[in-house]
Amino acid sequence: MINNDTVFALSTPVGGAIAIMRISGPDARRALETVFTGRIEPRRISYGSVTDPDGSKIDSCCAVFFEAPASYTGEDMAEIYCHGSRAVAVRLTERLMSVGFLRPAEAGEFTKRAYLSGKMDLAQAEAVMDLIYARAERSRKAALGQLEGRLSAVISDLYSRAKIALAELANYLEDDTDEVSLDAPALKNRIEELGSGIRSLAANGMRSRILRDGARVAIIGSPNVGKSSLLNALLLRERAIVTPVPGTTRDTLEEDLAIDGIPVVLVDTAGICETPDTVESMGVARSRREAEDADLVLWLADGTRELSDGDREILGSLSGKRTVAVITKADLDSVFFPDDNGTFCSFPAVRTSAVTGEGLTALKKLVADNLLPGGTDGAEDLITNSRHISALEGAADSLSDAADALTAGNFDGAFFSLHEAMESLASILGKDDPTEDLVDSIFADFCMGK
Amino acid sequence: MPDFDEQFDIAVIGAGHAGCEAALASARMGLSTLVLCMDLDSVALMACNPSIGGTSKGHLVREVDALGGEMGLAADDCLIQMRMLNTGKGPAVHSLRAQEDKRRYHERMKKTLELNEKITLRQDECTRILVDSGRVSGIETALGAKYACRAVVICSGVYLNSRTHTGEFNRFGGPSGLSNSTRLSGSLTELGFVLRRFKTGTPPRVAGRSLDYSRMQPQFGDVPIPHFSFMTDGIERDQAPCHLTYTNEKTHRIIKENLDRSPMYAGAIHATGTRYCPSIEDKIVRFEGRDRHQLFIEPEGLSTDEMYVQGLSTSLPRDVQDAMLRTIEGMENCRVMRYGYAIEYDCIDPTELKAGLGSKRIPGLYFAGQINGSSGYEEAAAQGIYAGINAALYVKGEEPFILGRNEAYIGVLCDDLTVKGTNEPYRMMTCRAEFRMLLRQDNADLRLTEKAMRTGLISPARFDHLMRKKELIASARTALDRSVPADERLNALLESRGSSPVRGSVKLEALLKRQGISYTDLAGLFDLPDVGAEALEEVEVDALYGGYIKRQDDEIQKLRRLDGEKIPENIDFFAITNLRTEAKQKLSAIRPGSLGEASRISGVSPADVAVLSVYLKSREADTDGRNE
Incomplete structure (x- = not known):
């Protein structure tokens, strides 16, 4: 296979002091230029930062560019050396994904590319094939392990529901005798129902991911509401398990801790430049970005003063985000409290004091409950493979496209999207010919015309 | 010789x-x-x-x-x-x-x-x-x-x-x-x-004069008459109707009572039949819940009175065919000319x-x-x-x-x-x-x-016809590739089609992408060339489906790339140690001509295709090396 695409992968284990991100392929230079601020000159190490599209810094790092064929893979290649925390690795990965012309490398792919571009001698061909074979075996075994029992049953059920919906539509489209009619609204309802089922399964997958990789919890709020105090208070009480991650304390402060058994990366948005003119808008922008990345947001409101316009703006940016409202400074006179049902601005809420420690236990319980409703025990590893999670999310997106197309009377479009959904689900089950299944289903369930 | x-x-x-x-x-x-x-x-x-x-x-x-x-x-x-x-x-x-x-x-x-x-x-x-x-x-x-x-x-x-x-x-x-x-x-x-x-x-084929069409639903052809060939210039002639009628409970009962006399069900035929165009006896057995099936009476030609009974394929005995046909509305006095049959x-x-x-x-x-x-x-x-x-x-x-x-x-x-x-x-x-x-x-x-x-099968006339069509399509696309000011007439049109109004200016192309807005609609308001029905259809469908088709671009590229990688005819798949046994067997049995074909064989996984690809590359390099 000729490599005209460009791939990237983290080439070191997460959690070390330094992590190396490798990019290989014809667009490696363009990728580096897009995300890295430093000067790029082949084979010269350069210092700079990796930034988001809006220019805000993700991490300070070094990078080097190798021009083809003088690189490990024989292709254009870039390496970025950044700080080794999981948080940085995750954000760098997301950033590279977001440029639009890169894809994550498969295991062993750099070696395979090296071989294919003639960087290795023939004796190594066998070794490369061993590698691919071993990988396939491993993922097959992993897939089997994962797909045993309930998960397999659940995905198979979703697959066959998508297949039957598609067969019904296909049969209507294929029929040219006007014998078959289509109840489009009913079909649309079924598609939507299926889509929401798949979405909740993907959410379940996220839950497993949180248990395995940790959750990102962002502390967000206007200046001087007590963000850093809360962070410190939480850390103090968990001192024994605090592991400060070096290299991340730049714009944001990140700390690893465990809350009720859930690994959590706590992100404090303290340290943002608070010039009087721009403070509110920058606070909102920052909140928005942190909120987007986070699995859970702790929104802090100062209990001793009424909500400011800035508070309200931040609040607006949190709509649709899993959020816990924290009313701070409970040791002082408060001007507002959580509602009787324990919520504030429709978010579950708690009053805390960083000084007395009041409410901290309740807060941790709220955090745990909201990250993993039902607790850690019930969190069965139904889906943990991120490929499966994204296949499920893809299927759910396709299903909602299909529902929209049906509403618009665009049956060809509905078929297209429904077929996409079916293929996504088939990929989890390792089925290589969903079309054959579809044809079987049409013949089995419908009486074809002329 | x-x-x-x-x-x-x-x-x-x-x-x-x-x-x-x-x-x-x-x-x-x-x-x-x-x-x-x-x-x-x-x-x-x-x-x-x-x-x-x-x-x-x-x-x-x-x-x-x-x-x-x-x-x-x-x-x-x-x-x-x-x-x-x-x-x-x-x-x-x-x-x-x-x-x-x-x-x-x-x-x-x-x-x-x-x-x-x-x-x-x-x-x-x-x-x-x-x-x-x-x-x-x-x-x-x-x-x-x-x-x-x-x-x-x-x-x-x-x-x-x-x-x-x-x-x-x-x-x-x-x-x-x-x-x-x-x-x-x-x-x-x-x-x-x-x-x-x-x-x-x-x-079976039946005599047209033995049928009562007044109890069936006629189905007429389209006017103007569409045509298959891109080279046909328009067809003018009288068209003959088909007629629609249905089987019913009585028909189904007769079939069920005589299933044991069907060669398929009696076991006389040991061949694989079709699932998509089943015999009427298959339909009755497999779709028991259906109380009727559609039948079309279609003329076999204009110089004959024989009528084809579409939807009633059968190998039941002659007397059963007669009996079931006569239960059908409009066919009560039907006279069979040729009986239906199965063929293996x-x-x-x-x-x-x-x-x-x-x-x-x-x-x-x-x-x-x-x-x-x-x-x-x-x-x-x-x-x-x-x-x-x-x-x-x-x-x-x-x-x-x-x-x-x-x-x-x-x-x-x-x-x-x-x-x-x-x-x-x-x-x-x-x-x-x-x-x-x-x-x-x-x-x-x-x-x-x-x-x-x-x-060499394309005549100059056919080629010219295609070139004309392509020119017309191009001229329509050029004309659509411009912005027009949003005025009242345009917004009135959009509104009448249930489409949201526009402000400022808008690309004509973008308007055509909207559901319910046709080229002809836009030609009524703006200066657009008259390109004829064929080119018009291309431009309109492309506007609607362009997005979907583009989404498949990557897949098409991948398909082309894999189909382009040929597998030599003399290759020994069993010699490739890292292929799974199932893949070796399937590949040896089918002997695909390209990696693309290999990837479409059921039982050959993407990993097998990757292994095969590396093997082919190494073989190629090996051959090159020897030639040097």
Whole structure:
């Protein structure tokens, strides 16, 4: 296979002091230029930062560019050396994904590319094939392990529901005798129902991911509401398990801790430049970005003063985000409290004091409950493979496209999207010919015309 | 060659829908072509329904036409009714279907063969394929003739060792009382082909004057009359109606009570039937909940009173056929002229064939139509022209003409047959085509005609027609590629179509993408060229489906890349240690011609394809190294 695409992968284990991100392929230079601020000159190490599209810094790092064929893979290649925390690795990965012309490398792919571009001698061909074979075996075994029992049953059920919906539509489209009619609204309802089922399964997958990789919890709020105090208070009480991650304390402060058994990366948005003119808008922008990345947001409101316009703006940016409202400074006179049902601005809420420690236990319980409703025990590893999670999310997106197309009377479009959904689900089950299944289903369930 | 009576470039065995296209393609490509047919009165015989086209089948006819084939032109000439189907469902399934005058169709096609100087049309039966040094060298016939040829296209339809069944009665013979071919099967077995047994069936034909049409629902053709061929200039003629009626509980009861007399259910037939065009007895058994099934009464032609009862294919005994027909509304006094029957016949496993329908083992031997396990006139014609072209290219020593799954239904059809194989008579369906929004009947010429230029089948007139169409499309696109100010008239139009109004200025192109806004609508308000219906359709469908089609670009690139990586014919898959055993077996059995084909074989995983790819690369490098 000729490599005209460009791939990237983290080439070191997460959690070390330094992590190396490798990019290989014809667009490696363009990728580096897009995300890295430093000067790029082949084979010269350069210092700079990796930034988001809006220019805000993700991490300070070094990078080097190798021009083809003088690189490990024989292709254009870039390496970025950044700080080794999981948080940085995750954000760098997301950033590279977001440029639009890169894809994550498969295991062993750099070696395979090296071989294919003639960087290795023939004796190594066998070794490369061993590698691919071993990988396939491993993922097959992993897939089997994962797909045993309930998960397999659940995905198979979703697959066959998508297949039957598609067969019904296909049969209507294929029929040219006007014998078959289509109840489009009913079909649309079924598609939507299926889509929401798949979405909740993907959410379940996220839950497993949180248990395995940790959750990102962002502390967000206007200046001087007590963000850093809360962070410190939480850390103090968990001192024994605090592991400060070096290299991340730049714009944001990140700390690893465990809350009720859930690994959590706590992100404090303290340290943002608070010039009087721009403070509110920058606070909102920052909140928005942190909120987007986070699995859970702790929104802090100062209990001793009424909500400011800035508070309200931040609040607006949190709509649709899993959020816990924290009313701070409970040791002082408060001007507002959580509602009787324990919520504030429709978010579950708690009053805390960083000084007395009041409410901290309740807060941790709220955090745990909201990250993993039902607790850690019930969190069965139904889906943990991120490929499966994204296949499920893809299927759910396709299903909602299909529902929209049906509403618009665009049956060809509905078929297209429904077929996409079916293929996504088939990929989890390792089925290589969903079309054959579809044809079987049409013949089995419908009486074809002329 | 003193041994041979006569010498040809190519021999086509059989002159049904596949054979006629194969012969015409070969002859039009300049090769002397012998066509053998067991009964010249059955050339291009429509042995089953008197219609051509339908969903996906109509697509195939348009593609055959776009490649310079005959079926579309002949069908346009002999149609007695034409309809554009599925107009309410979306352009990907818009399909033409024509009711044909069977006798005229046969005469029209036979005469086309007769008039071609390169074709020798002869009544005889091919009994043996001659192979010399591993390649096709000629054929032998029942009358004792020996003809030399460099390629043979076998289009034997349902005639190989066929047997027909009507109830307890069965007869060793071909369809409709015709003879079957009894010796060619043996020759194929001798050449190493494993033969299989497939089955199909046909409904009774009844006397039109015995029917009460006033109790049925007439179905008329479209006016103006649409046409299959891109070269047909418009058709004006009176059209004949079909009539719709239904089976009912009484019909179903009679069938159920007599199932034990059906040869299929009684076990007299041991062949695989179709699931998509089941006999009425199959429908009753499999879809028990349905209280009625649609039937169409279709004229067999204008010079006969015989009517085809579409939807009532059956092999039940004569008396049961009479009884069930008389339960049907409007058919109470119906008189049968020909009884329905099932027919079983020999066919090969199409995975024996390369993408271009030539044998993987015997160069020069090509197969098309039902012998490959397909069904349908259109599927046959499509394979016929494809096999004819490739046999001719083989004789000329040129590269095969291969259509990808992203280029044509013909590509999907032949890829499915040769890579995946089939366990039942294969029918084309739009849902089998993963790029179905691209493979529409309206753009068959845009997809295929230029690509087919190298075959020599594209006449200058056809090419000019295509160029004109492309110019018109381009002029419409240019005109649409401009912004217009949003005024009241435009917003009034948008509102009347349930579309949201615009402010400032807007691209005409963007407006056309909206549901319910047509080119003609916009032409009413802005200066747009009149480009004619054909070009207009392209521009409008492209506006609506462009986004979907673009989303498949990556997939198409990947398909092209994999299909472009050829696998050498002499490769030993068992020598590739890292392939899984299942993959080794599947690959060895099917012997795919490219990585793309390999990837579509069920049981061959993406990892196997990757291993294979690395192996091929290392082999290549190895060979290069030795050459240095």
